[in-house]
Amino acid sequence: MGTANYHTHCDLDDGAGRPREYVTRARELGFAAIGFSCHSPLPFPCDWVLSERSFAEYRSEIGRLKGEGSLPEVYLALEVDYLRGVWGPRAPEVASYGLDYCVGSVHFIDIPATGEHVAIDGSAEEFARCLAEGFGGDVRSMVREYYELVREMARHSTPDVIGHIDVIKKNNPGSRYFSEEEDWYRAELRETIETVAASGAILEVNTGGLARGRTDSVYPSPWILPECLRLDIPVQINSDAHRPEKLDFYFAEARALLREAGYRKQAMLIGGAWRAEEL
Ligand SMILES: [Zn+2]
Numbered sequence: 001m002g003t004a005n006y007h008t009h010c011d012l013d014d015g016a017g018r019p020r021e022y023v024t025r026a027r028e029l030g031f032a033a034i035g036f037s038c039h040s041p042l043p044f045p046c047d048w049v050l051s052e053r054s055f056a057e058y059r060s061e062i063g064r065l066k067g068e069g070s071l072p073e074v075y076l077a078l079e080v081d082y083l084r085g086v087w088g089p090r091a092p093e094v095a096s097y098g099l100d101y102c103v104g105s106v107h108f109i110d111i112p113a114t115g116e117h118v119a120i121d122g123s124a125e126e127f128a129r130c131l132a133e134g135f136g137g138d139v140r141s142m143v144r145e146y147y148e149l150v151r152e153m154a155r156h157s158t159p160d161v162i163g164h165i166d167v168i169k170k171n172n173p174g175s176r177y178f179s180e181e182e183d184w185y186r187a188e189l190r191e192t193i194e195t196v197a198a199s200g201a202i203l204e205v206n207t208g209g210l211a212r213g214r215t216d217s218v219y220p221s222p223w224i225l226p227e228c229l230r231l232d233i234p235v236q237i238n239s240d241a242h243r244p245e246k247l248d249f250y251f252a253e254a255r256a257l258l259r260e261a262g263y264r265k266q267a268m269l270i271g272g273a274w275r276a277e278e279l
């Protein structure tokens, strides 16, 4: 049973702690591998992603840690946003970075009238503004647009790992805007995992919403996991760590959820190749 974490940030983007502190913690935890996936630079100003300058430092720092060659294995990755027609995991710039893999995530929805990119996993106020200004208060349209973006990314800009697939629930505490029990919501997520299955990408089980007290379940919500297994979607457990001490947050519980759903393997990058390892 191997353990690793392929979705981690650090003090060079919006996390805390030097990359080396994460590696040290991963070693203490007996991880086989750690992959750094800071937020990739974006083609517009954004204060929580790597800047051109911090990206250069990031690459050289992770390269240095990789070069030390001791366990855990260290990998250089990015969490790349998908922006319709503008940017994504398969953008030529991203291919030129020489990454070991990439996590693809949707954090932004555009407000059609202004073209503004609004982060839907940020503050409750920002989410409410996107809903009001972009969708006239129609939450179904906004949720549909979110999942449509994830599907587009999976189809046309396929990452190695799909990041926090249902992060749209982050600003829905107490089912404030929608219920995950409703048929229309479940149909959206189901259609999305079918697209992920066809893409061949790995689906992460991400404990980061719980780690930051923003959700009461992992991404994706556990009810969908047996359906992911039926579609033969490879999975892996990540904590989206923004602090070294969160590297294995809720891992035991996430593993139990996956086993309960019937999973016995998780996808791990070991020796430079993705493998199905005992869960
Ligand atoms: Zn993210």
Ligand SMILES: [Zn+2]
Pocket (backbone or CB within 6 Å): 007, 009, 079, 240
């Ligand atoms: Zn992340």
